[in-house]
Amino acid sequence: MRLKTAGSTGTQAEAGSWLDAPAWTRLGRRLQDALARARRGRHGAEVIASVSCQLTGALAGADPSAIVVASRVGAEPWFVLEQPARAAQSLATLGCARELTAEGPDRFTQVARAWRELVAGAAADPVPHPPAPPGVGLAAVGGFAFADEVADPRWRGFAAASLLVPEFALARRGSHAWLTVNVSVTADDT
Numbered sequence: 001m002r003l004k005t006a007g008s009t010g011t012q013a014e015a016g017s018w019l020d021a022p023a024w025t026r027l028g029r030r031l032q033d034a035l036a037r038a039r040r041g042r043h044g045a046e047v048i049a050s051v052s053c054q055l056t057g058a059l060a061g062a063d064p065s066a067i068v069v070a071s072r073v074g075a076e077p078w079f080v081l082e083q084p085a086r087a088a089q090s091l092a093t094l095g096c097a098r099e100l101t102a103e104g105p106d107r108f109t110q111v112a113r114a115w116r117e118l119v120a121g122a123a124a125d126p127v128p129h130p131p132a133p134p135g136v137g138l139a140a141v142g143g144f145a146f147a148d149e150v151a152d153p154r155w156r157g158f159a160a161a162s163l164l165v166p167e168f169a170l171a172r173r174g175s176h177a178w179l180t181v182n183v184s185v186t187a188d189d190t
Contacts, residue, residue, distance in 0.1 A: 017059070018179055023051050030125070030183075033049070046098065048122040049124070050137070051124075055179055063090075065082060076094065077093075080092045088174055094166055095168060097166065098184055099165075101162050135169050143158070
């Protein structure tokens with residue numbers, strides 16, 4: 001994986017320590033399940049495999065925002081929300097496993113339908129119970145325009161409704177941090 005702590009080199013040995021052994025095993029099973037679902041074609045051409053685990057050791061106190069900023073490559077999508085007054089909660093995401101967009105007056109309905117279909121077809125860990133912070137598990141980040149169409153040139157590149165399922169999501173509450181990994185799987189993956 002290509003996440004790295006601030007100031008690190010992002011070496012492969014470092015990357016292998018982000019998911020614990022049970023999460024790696026679950027990821028393997030989720031990927032196999034997602035591939036089987038994609039090949040059956042029941043949930044479209046793309047299926048999301050998703051696993052989450054609580055970070056331990058030195059990674060438990062990691063700063064999600066700093067990790068995402070240090071790990072970004074080029075114009076890769078990223079998102080950061082920090083709420084220091086709410087038990088030091090933060091959510092930082094990187095990459096895009098799946099994008100859901102829509103335009104027009106029914107954009108909310110279109111994106112909601114696409115999200116329900118994605119979740120129904122996903123091979124994902126169950127949503128963790130508290131103390132997991134918001135953003136742990138299969139989740140999307142994004143936004144919605146007030147207008148049916150985006151006309152303002154400052155918002156060029158964004159749809160009127162835009163949600164991203166990130167490749168990586170780091171969420172923290174207090175001294176507990178979690179990592180969620182989402183992978184898009186298609187029928188022709190091997």
